[in-house]
Amino acid sequence: MISLKTALTRTSFFVAGSLLFGAMTLPTAGVHAQTARTVYVNSAIGNDGANAGSESSPYRTISYALQQANEGTIVRVATGTYSPETGERFPLQLKSGITLQGNDSTKGQDIVIRGGGGYLSPTFARQSTTIVAQKGSIVQGLTITNPNTRGTGIWVETGNPTIANNTFINNLREGVFVSGNAAPRIANNVFSRNSASGLSIARDAQGEVMNNVFDNTGFGIQVSDNAAPTIANNQVLRNQDGIVISHSSRPILRQNRIEENVRYGVVIVADARPDFGSIGNPGGNTVKSNGLADVFNMNLAMTIATDANQIGKVENSNKPDVAEAPIEAPVVEPPKTVRPTTTKPAPAQPPKRSRAKR
Helix, strand or coil: CCCHHHHHHHHHHHHHCCHHHHHCCCCCHHHHCCCCCEEEECCCCCCCCCCCCCCCCCECCHHHHHHHCCCCCEEEECCEEECHHHCCCCCEEECCCCEEECCHHHCCCCEEEECCEEEEECCCEEEEEEEEECCCCEEECCEEECCCCCEEEEEECCCCCEEECCEEECCCCEEEEECCCCCCEEECCEEECCCCEEEEECCCCCCEEECCEEECCCEEEEECCCCCCEEECCEEECCCEEEEECCCCCCEEECCEEECCCCEEEEECCCCCCECECCCCECCCEEECCCCEEEEECCCCCCCCHHHCEECCEEECCCCCCCCCCCCCCCCCCCCCCCCCCCCCCCCCCCCCCCCCC
């Protein structure tokens, strides 16, 4: 299992170039400084008591601090590990307008939230998640790991939370799951070594996915159902597949680097129609050096705008047994693929189309 320090070192080169763009627009704790109440949490020296919560006498658990928090509260989390062993109760419910603040500059390298608990999603039934982020909330500067079976790091169902400058590593499904009609801003995060995907966006969700690194994390990004996020300026590298786009989703892709993924850079399934831009409005995506093809397109009604991007090999296929990647499970065994006969083993393809509840 890769260490957090190794993962951050490996991806730091790609993150550095995008920090300036994100820093210009992201909310920070300073935005609330004049009016907000700030409380402090330290798992090593804190105490969940009525008179705690100050910098000199912090709370012990994030769970308790969030129970006391009102809209506008900033919960500042000290270096350390926050898990069931230190008294945390999951999932952490981040109510509207609350900021959960770690260390942005290190992307939470030494502030680890590890654990998960049951959450009943209105759109995907029961889930295991570390944090549920409500509208207007902010999560930044933390490392988030859900080691539970089919575990998700942050679940977003509604509203427009901001998820910035975090590290999502070793989640046993995905780092972040966005569903319902949510429209979050997900920026300047590192996604590494998550079992299924770095980020999944489903149902009618939108929002912005900008300046993130998806490195060696199952599928980098999955977009499904009718989701239509803007995905821009991301590094999508060394995953099984880079971006898998399915059902009737309509993501906008701009200025992404999608390279060195094991199978495909971009997979387009069913009626999905990603916006790669046009000559008049270039997409500016670089999609090359991926294992089997750079774009694998099953929607033959769609023409890939190769002249508005730097795209290498495009493979078009309407074979029914080349199917999409369901958001509910990782691909662990290579199912049948339709390709010319070779002496090499058949490569894995995303499994069959499904909108079943997770």
